[in-house]
Amino acid sequence: MYTVSDCITELNKTDIFKNKIKKSNFFGLLNKTKKQLTNTKSILKKTIDFIMGIYTIIQYEKIFYEKQSSYASKANNEIIKELKNKISPHKLITKDSISIDIWDINPENSNKYIIFCEGISSEKSFIDLQKAYAASIKKGFGVIAFNYRGRGESSGYFTQKGALKDIETIYKYLLGKGIKNDKIGVIGHSMGTGIACDFCSRHKISFTILINPFSKAVDMAKNIAQKLDMPEFVKTMIEKIPSFLIPLKNVFNNEKAIKKIKSPILILHNTNDETIPVKHGQKLYKQNQNKIYYKEFKDNDHEINKEKIDFCLNFIEKIA
Numbered sequence: 001m002y003t004v005s006d007c008i009t010e011l012n013k014t015d016i017f018k019n020k021i022k023k024s025n026f027f028g029l030l031n032k033t034k035k036q037l038t039n040t041k042s043i044l045k046k047t048i049d050f051i052m053g054i055y056t057i058i059q060y061e062k063i064f065y066e067k068q069s070s071y072a073s074k075a076n077n078e079i080i081k082e083l084k085n086k087i088s089p090h091k092l093i094t095k096d097s098i099s100i101d102i103w104d105i106n107p108e109n110s111n112k113y114i115i116f117c118e119g120i121s122s123e124k125s126f127i128d129l130q131k132a133y134a135a136s137i138k139k140g141f142g143v144i145a146f147n148y149r150g151r152g153e154s155s156g157y158f159t160q161k162g163a164l165k166d167i168e169t170i171y172k173y174l175l176g177k178g179i180k181n182d183k184i185g186v187i188g189h190s191m192g193t194g195i196a197c198d199f200c201s202r203h204k205i206s207f208t209i210l211i212n213p214f215s216k217a218v219d220m221a222k223n224i225a226q227k228l229d230m231p232e233f234v235k236t237m238i239e240k241i242p243s244f245l246i247p248l249k250n251v252f253n254n255e256k257a258i259k260k261i262k263s264p265i266l267i268l269h270n271t272n273d274e275t276i277p278v279k280h281g282q283k284l285y286k287q288n289q290n291k292i293y294y295k296e297f298k299d300n301d302h303e304i305n306k307e308k309i310d311f312c313l314n315f316i317e318k319i320a
Contacts, residue, residue: 002068002071002072002121003121003275003302004120004121004190004224004275004276005274005275006121007064007067007068007121008224008227008228010067011060011063011064011067011228011229012228012229015229016060016063016228017056017228017229017230017231017234018229020059020063021055021056021059021060021230024059026055027052027055027056030048030051030052030055031052033048034048034049049233049234049237050237050241052234052237053234053237053238053240053241054241054245054246054247056225056230056234056238057221057225057238057241057246057248058247058248058249060221060224060225060228061221061248061249061250062249064224065120065158065250068120068121069150069151069157069158071121072120072121072122072123072147072151072152076123076125076152077123077125077126077127077130078125079125079130080127080130080131080134082130082131082134083105083130083133083134086105086107086137087103087104087105088103088104088105088106089101089102089103089104090102090103090104090173092169092170092173093169094149094162094165094166094168094169095165095169096162096165098149098154098155098156098162098165098166099153099154099155099156100146100147100148100149100154100166100169100170101124101146101147101152101153101154102124102144102145102146102147102170102173103124103133103143103144103145103146104142104143104144105133105137105142105143105144105145106137106142106143107137108137108140108142109142110137110140110141110142111178111179111180111183112140112141112142112179112183112184112185112206113141113142113143113144113174113179113183113184113185114136114141114142114143114144114184114185114186114187115143115144115146115167115170115171115174115184115185115186115187116129116132116133116143116144116145116146116186116187116188116189116192117167117186117187117188117189117192117193117195117196117199118145118147118148118189118192119189119190119191119192119303120190120191120192122189122190122192123147123151123152124145124146124147124152125152128303128304128305129145129304131306131309132187132304132309133145135306135309135310135313136309136313139313139316139317142179144170144173144174146166146167146170148162148163148166148195149162149163149165149166150162154166159249159250160194160195160198160249160250160251160252163195163198164195164198164199167186167195167199168199171184171199171203181203181204181205181206182204182205182206183206184205184206185205185206185207185208185209185263185316186199186200186205186207186208186209187209187211187312188208188209188210188211188213189211189212189303189304190211190212190213190214190275190276190302191214191252193210193211193212193213193214193254194213194214194217194250194252194253194254194257195252196208196209196210197210197213197252197254197257197258197261198252198257200257200261200263201257201258201259201260201261202260204262204263205263206263206316207263207264207265207266207315207316207319208261208263208264208265208266209265209266209267209268209312209315209316210254210265210266210267210268210281210284211268211269211304211308211312212268212269212270212273212275212276212281212302213254213267213269213276213280213281213284214252214254214276214280215254215255215280215283215284216243216252216253216254216255216256217248217250217251217252217253218243218246218248218251219243219280220276220280221238221246221248222238222239222243223277225238225239226239254284255283255284255287258284258287258288258292259287259288261291264291264293264319265288265291265292265293266292266293266294266295266312266315267281267284267285267292267293267294267295268281268295268296268297268308268311268312269281269282269294269295269296269297270296270297270298270299270300270301270302271296271297271298271299271300272298272299272300273300273301273302274300274302275302276302278296281294281296293315295311
């Protein structure tokens with residue numbers, strides 16, 4: 001598993017800021033202009049620092065997603081015995097002509113489905129995910145596992161808007177099979193909670209489950225920036241920039257989307273999660289206590305595991 005922490009470590013080891021961002025013509029021009037200023041408190045200097053912070057975030061977001069997608073594209077695991085001969089692979093074509101690689105796992109021809117939205121560096125065949133699929137079909141669900149565009153054997157390049165088109169295509173596929181919308185639920189993990197919230201805020205479905213979610217992508221970007229090797233003045237500026245001024249390409253906002261979700265919502269988080277701090281899950285819960293079921297696990301496991309999936313499946317049984 002290639003985690004967010006692994007990606008941060010790799011970026012720091014290769015000193016991306018020094019070797020790529022700082023050496024760019026644009027950053028070099030800003031730095032040169034800044035050095036020529038004698039008044040260290042000038043508005044122009046502060047403006048340059050602001051632009052440097054914005055530029056750094058934009059570049060890191062691009063590099064970060066590229067690294068994660070590259071890892072996920074190369075991952076390929078053997079099918080576990082519980083799923084042998086139970087997977088029906090399909091290629092679905094989105095409205096913008098992207099081929100999406102999915103597994104339809106429904107050996108008992110169930111009329112109810114769970115769509116799994118994987119994390120940022122995940123690939124649908126990861127062993128922990130396969131175990132989650134197996135546990136779900138044992139409880140009488142069909143499962144859709146898929147790779148976002150740019151991951152695994154899915155074509156294209158990952159973006160938030162593209163990922164929404166991917167899951168919308170899967171939703172239409174299930175409706176085309178005769179599955180009713182109130183028999184379809186979504187489980188999102190980590191970054192996948194952004195895609196899950198985005199989709200579930202637009203459709204009336206059975207349930208929405210968010211495992212170790214973030215509140216907003218911009219909050220995650222600020223959190224990650226503090227762990228990256230870059231000058232302290234850049235880190236300070238990034239921390240000070242108002243969230244609404246940070247121009248991320250993938251602007252996942254679970255805080256906003258979750259308010260529009262009509263289905264029952266469950267949030268699971270780990271108290272010592274170092275990838276997405278538990279304060280993100282707590283924030284989502286505190287803002288929507290009247291519509292969210294919330295559970296914390298007293299450890300640091302960010303990933304999907306048996307305990308979390310069992311809790312999810314028990315929750316679904318109770319609300320059915």
